[in-house]
Amino acid sequence: RKEVEQDPGPFNVPEGATVAFNCTYSNSASQSFFWYRQDCRKEPKLLMSVYSSGNEDGRFTAQLNRASQYISLLIRDSKLSDSATYLCVVKPSGGYQKVTFGIGTKLQVIP
């Protein structure tokens, strides 16, 4: 099993739709979780951290399910500008241990 798994998509959704992505991780000791956004041929940019109680930033909601070992990202009222690849990132606890990036889920918002 891969350390971090994501459905690569693409997810094609109409403008205004709600879309959700999941990301599963295998290391139960993982402590830190993030979602990044990556536009085509650009660097990843931090979208949001994922907190245990779940967190929201405008149209974006992130959730963590430790029992089932997955994190999710919900995007409400999708905009054309949301089209990008969304990477989940998982970090084990402690120190400078390396993080693991998922392959990314591609989202295409259609007019």
Added chain:
Amino acid sequence: DGGITQSPKYLFRKEGQNVTLSCEQNLNHDAMYWYRQDPGQGLRLIYYSQIVNDFQKGDIAEGYSVSREKKESFPLTVTSAQKNPTAFYLCASRQGSMNQPQHFGDGTRLSIL
């Protein structure tokens, strides 16, 4: 403005040549990282450094070398031993505390001539 600067943006390597990718940050971050991204694959860690004069191999270090002589600089050399160097190379840095996210430079695209 604070940030991470990678140069050059595009780089071409001839057969048997070593090339060096630059990464500079003025964020005063302790940790720095080099990743490689290939189409259809996630980011793979090449090397990372927690502190000046110290660095560790990542998952795919073969054919690469790094140095960390200054806190703000973490150059990556792609040696001739790296037989498939064509990729998008990303440098990242992170504040020292444990659970902070990484921040990326805008990358270098390396191709073989």
